Every structure is written in C-alpha cells, then in structure tokens.
Amino acid sequence: MRDSPLSATPYEVFGVPPTASTDELRRAYRRVLRETHPDTGGSAAEFHTAQWAWERIGTPEARAAYDRGATRSEPAHEAWAAPSARKPRDSRPLARSHGHPGGWRRERYLSLIREWAGRGVALDDPYDSAFVRSAPRDIRHVLADALAEEATARLLSELGIAFTIWHDVATDAAGGGPAQKLDHIVLGPSGLFAMLSEDWGAPVTLRKGEIIGEGIGAGERPLHALSLRARSIARAARVRFTALVIVVPDDQTEESLTVVGRARGVPTLLVQRSRLQDLARTGLVNVPLMGGNELFDVRTRLSAAIRFV
Structure with missing residues (x-):
C-alpha cells in the first residue's frame, strides 16, 4: 500500500x-x-x-x-485525514451499515501520537505525512490499520441494499477489550463473513495455515485471532459464518484470493482488497445462496447480539 x-x-x-x-x-x-x-x-x-x-x-x-x-505533505495528508475532512462521495444505493469503521483505531492513534509528541506540545496536524513518518512504527501501524478498515468499508458499502454490514464489533475473545474486535461482519445472499482489514506494510506469505511476513510480529497469529473473535460472535448470536476473511492491500500478496484452510470447519481466506467485492457478491464455490427467510433470521440474531467498541 x-x-x-x-x-x-x-x-x-x-x-x-x-x-x-x-x-x-x-x-x-x-x-x-x-x-x-x-x-x-x-x-x-x-x-x-x-x-x-x-x-x-x-x-x-x-x-x-x-x-x-x-x-x-499534501498527497498523503489528503489520504490520511479523518473521513469528515474528505470530499463526499456520489450518492448511490448503499448497503445497510452499522458502527464506525476505523473509529477505534483512529482514536487510539490520536491518543498515542499525542502521548509520543509530549505533554504541552502543540499538535497542529496529527496527519501531516512528515510528522506521521517520524513516529515509531507501532503508532504508524495503528493509523495504517484504521485507513485499511475505512478502505474496506467503502468497498463494502457499494455492495447494495441486499447487504448488511457491522463495523468495529466487540467480541469476548481473549478476555475482550477493543483490541479484540472484529473489523467487519458482512451479511448478504452470498453468506455471512467475518473480516479483519490489515496493513502490515510489507508482503505476506503463508506457512502451516497461518499468515507470516516481515511486518507481522513474532508470536502473532492473525488467522487464529480472527477465528477466536468470530467464534465469540457465532456463539452469542447462534449463527455460523460462511468464511473468515483477512483483507490486505493488493501489493502485499501475489494471489488475489487464497483459501488458507479451515477453522472449525469454516474456510479461512486471504484476499486482496480489489477482489473483496467480487467475493462478497459471488460467495464461495459450492456454498448455496441464502434465501430471504434465512437472511432475515440471521440479521435479527446478529442485531440482537452485536455490541460495538
């Protein structure tokens, strides 16, 4: 990216x-x-x-x-500024969306960058690209993930009114807490998807059913973490996910869509962002589409169970 x-x-x-x-x-x-x-x-x-x-x-x-x-710093600032500072998009029928994509990570970034800058230091523009690039990598990573979540949310919103999307969903995985959230839950005729949007700043590969790469910390297991969070929601709402998906920028993986394996019988996928809409609209091979009654039932269960961070 x-x-x-x-x-x-x-x-x-x-x-x-x-x-x-x-x-x-x-x-x-x-x-x-x-x-x-x-x-x-x-x-x-x-x-x-x-x-x-x-x-x-x-x-x-x-x-x-x-x-x-x-x-x-104009090009980067325009891309990194908070969504309210950007030009509005054209109006088209959009998916039903709930929650604030990237909101928790934006707040986390602002808290960390102000703490890093130091007490009493005037912070005129926390999104100035030169200033951001001078910050430690872990702080920049928080902003990068917020931007990744917002980019995914924009694509998902264009799926149309047949889809319902929840962003920044709280889970009980690993003791709960905002860091254990699901970035997106997507429900449509093609199925029910649990998603994380990631930007590791470097290419990633697969090893033994897990995602690895230079930007992924030692001991981190992104797909395992996604599985635990999705399982928490599945239990609370009494639903079953069609697939667990990690979305990355196109230049961080060579394949547009890779089926990594299964977590408790649910397929796990690594997907380039540009392939995401196609996956959400067409679903997985040999997985039947959801009918109207099933969609309504799953949506009702999720709406009753979901909490936001």
Missing part, C-alpha cells in the same frame, strides 16, 4: 538519502531492479515498487515535483 503510513518513500526504496545525486540515484535504481526482478529470483511486488518509486523521482522534473509535494 504505497500511500500507507508504513510504506517506504521512493528514496527509502532505493536506499539513498533525499540529497543523493542523480548518478547515485540512477545506480541505486539499477541495483534494486537487478535484485528484485522476478526472472532472477526477486519479488514481483518489490520489483513493481521499484518501478513506482522511479516514476516518482526518476527524472529531475518528477523528483522536484515529488520533493515539493513531500514538503507540503
């Missing part, structure tokens, strides 16, 4: 300082291309990231424009 608070700047992609000469930058670009090219055993995601970075600073004109923009 190249506009993520966790993403590297073009200079960081090439491993050079912003003061590097044109020749130094060109040599670094060629080196990174050789190291990341898929034909020589490199990563396709990293190769495309290098190309993206070169488009931003590869010519004097592009580099000057990027440096001016980076100084003003």
